[in-house]
Amino acid sequence: MKLADNKATLSFSNGSPSVEMPVYSGSIGPDVIDIRKLYAQTGMFTFDPGFMSTAACQSAITYIDGDKGELLYRGYPIEQLATQCDFLETCHLLLYGELPDAKGKEDFTKLVTMHTMVNEQMQFFLRGFRRDAHPMAVMTGLVGAMSAFYHDSTDITNPKHREIAAIRLIAKMPTLVAMAYKYSIGQPFIYPRNDLSYAANFMRMMFATPCEEYEPNDVLVRAMDRIFILHADHEQNASTSTVRVCGSSGTNPFAAIAAGVACLWGPAHGGANEACLNMLEDIQRNGGIDKIGDFIKQVKDKNSNVKLMGFGHRVYKNYDPRAKLMQETCKEVLAHLGVQNDPLLKLAVALEKIALEDEYFVSRKLYPNVDFYSGIVQRAIGIPVSLFTAIFALARTVGWIAQLNEMISDNDYKISRPRQLFVGSEKRDVKPLVQR
Ligand code: ACO
Numbered sequence: 001m002k003l004a005d006n007k008a009t010l011s012f013s014n015g016s017p018s019v020e021m022p023v024y025s026g027s028i029g030p031d032v033i034d035i036r037k038l039y040a041q042t043g044m045f046t047f048d049p050g051f052m053s054t055a056a057c058q059s060a061i062t063y064i065d066g067d068k069g070e071l072l073y074r075g076y077p078i079e080q081l082a083t084q085c086d087f088l089e090t091c092h093l094l095l096y097g098e099l100p101d102a103k104g105k106e107d108f109t110k111l112v113t114m115h116t117m118v119n120e121q122m123q124f125f126l127r128g129f130r131r132d133a134h135p136m137a138v139m140t141g142l143v144g145a146m147s148a149f150y151h152d153s154t155d156i157t158n159p160k161h162r163e164i165a166a167i168r169l170i171a172k173m174p175t176l177v178a179m180a181y182k183y184s185i186g187q188p189f190i191y192p193r194n195d196l197s198y199a200a201n202f203m204r205m206m207f208a209t210p211c212e213e214y215e216p217n218d219v220l221v222r223a224m225d226r227i228f229i230l231h232a233d234h235e236q237n238a239s240t241s242t243v244r245v246c247g248s249s250g251t252n253p254f255a256a257i258a259a260g261v262a263c264l265w266g267p268a269h270g271g272a273n274e275a276c277l278n279m280l281e282d283i284q285r286n287g288g289i290d291k292i293g294d295f296i297k298q299v300k301d302k303n304s305n306v307k308l309m310g311f312g313h314r315v316y317k318n319y320d321p322r323a324k325l326m327q328e329t330c331k332e333v334l335a336h337l338g339v340q341n342d343p344l345l346k347l348a349v350a351l352e353k354i355a356l357e358d359e360y361f362v363s364r365k366l367y368p369n370v371d372f373y374s375g376i377v378q379r380a381i382g383i384p385v386s387l388f389t390a391i392f393a394l395a396r397t398v399g400w401i402a403q404l405n406e407m408i409s410d411n412d413y414k415i416s417r418p419r420q421l422f423v424g425s426e427k428r429d430v431k432p433l434v435q436r
Contacts, residue, residue, distance in 0.1 A: 001025065001032075002024065002025055003024060003025075004022075004023040004031050006023055007020050007021065007022060008033045010042075019041045021034055021038065026058070029063060029065070039419075047421055056241060057407065057410075058410075059235070059403065060097070060406070061074060061094060061399070061402055062074075062234060062235045062399070063075075064234070064235050066313070066315035067317055069319045069367075070321060071322065073090065073093055073094060076099070077321075078229075078230065078321050078322060078325070079321060082226055082229050082230060082325050086197070086198070086225055087225050087395075088109050088112060090228075090229050090232050091398040092104065092108045094233055094402040095166060095402050111167055112171045112198070113194045114171075114194075115167055115168050116175055116192035116194060116201065117175065117192060119150075121149065122145070122149060122176075122179075123179065125141075125142070125145050126138065127183070129141070131186065134386060135177070135180045135181065135387050135389070135390040136261065136264070136393070138184075138390075140265070141258075142179075142180065143173075143258040145254075146254040146258075147252045150164075152164070153165040153168060153253070154252035155252070156247065156251070156252060156253055156256075157408070162405050162408065163405075165252075165401070166398075166401040166402075166405065169253070169254070169397050170398050173394040174202035174394055175192055177390045177394050178202060178206045181384070181387055184386075187209055188210055190204065190205045190208050190210075198228070199224040199228060200216035202394075203220065203221060203381070206382075219332065219336040220336070223332070226325065227326075227391065228394070228395040230325060230326060230370055231322075232396065233398065233402065234396075237269065238264075239263040239264040240260065240400055240403050242263040243256050243403060244403060244404065244416065245259075245416040246260075247404045248407065250415075253401065260393075260400045261393045264393050270389045272310060273371040273375045274386065276309040276371050276372060277344075279308075279309045280376075283347060283351075284344060284347055289346065289347055292347070292354060293354075296354060296358065308351070308355060308361075308366070310368060310375075311355060311366050312364075312366040312369065313367070313369045316367060317365035317367075318365070319367045319368065320367060320369040320370055322369070323367070326373040326374050327368075327372075330373040330380075331345075333380050333381065334380055339380065345376055352368055352372065355368075374388070375388055
């Protein structure tokens, strides 16, 4: 970051001296006011619950222009990456800063592929869960447990450890998600097959059985790969910030990523794809397209607590570019499977059209986000709804680990320790029990 030409001056109406604060510019995007010395100079904190106006770090990984609806990974538009690269090339880009050349791609693919198996003991850990446990509960446990299985890559201050942990996490997440699924349906685990692509291997581990081989289908594999690319990173979102905060204490990388998995689970974040599909199925059950009007009325009623899931975003105040790509994939997959008349797709398209024209959504700049169509694609591929968020976690792992490594490599990084505006009781004395 570089100092901008101007400075910010904060003045007070009570006559306290005003303070000047430096302003920094990044390569693109809004400037930031550096308030790091504010407390020392004024004895005051800034107040920003939910981080509406706070840049918590400097980062060179992902850039979002929410007004334009633009998403760049290391400068490359998501539309170009989604149509010209595969997921492992995208991982290479996020982790190391550049797309690989042909040899680099081959080497990186080999490196990740060599790590796809998990320690055999891991399955006994998994077997401790109830079979009906939510996959995200299982994944939070499994990813956290990796620190107990891979002792040689838990020192976050050692760059070599960080690199091995990154590769292990990227390589083993598909194996773990597929194992969690197989366990939930009582089928034997399927070991990875390293001659397949990252996405095809994942789908085979999900859908093959020892009695029947699974032939990966090109269109569906491409769709899965695109889902991975679109979810790979997204700037300082809730789960990524969680990973950074957790990792800032110096904890091991697997524990920090497990914290990200836990955060992602919530319906306001990664859980929205599951919640969105459940919402579409509910509307379908209760009358389908004819009842959309009633549903939209409920959404607009402040007292109903009903949200149009898959709509709205903290940063995008325009169409989420990932939603457009996901809608394309959705149409391609359903056409390939011969289900152009899928009732949920029809419902989603109708819902989107109404919402995009309705004053409530227009005035609040609410547009479809990536989750609006991803559930329909995943359901068509055969992925159960409860697994959607685990697949999001699989894809986001590279972003989390790239952001964690970026933070640790930054000499200026400090433990994250926000302060507060205290509104509780002032100091008071404890009375003896009989007098309370
Ligand atoms: N349906 C109906 N109203 C909405 C929606 C929605 N999906 N999203 C926002 N609003 C309304 C709010 O009620 C609020 O209205 P008000 O100004 O009258 O009070 C206004 O739009 C602003 O919304 P906030 O909640 O203040 O926006 P915030 O940035 O805090 O929330 C969030 C963003 C959490 C994504 C929100 O839009 C939401 O809950 N969407 C549905 C869940 C979802 O799809 N999440 C996925 C996000 S993408 C991802 O994580 C991959």
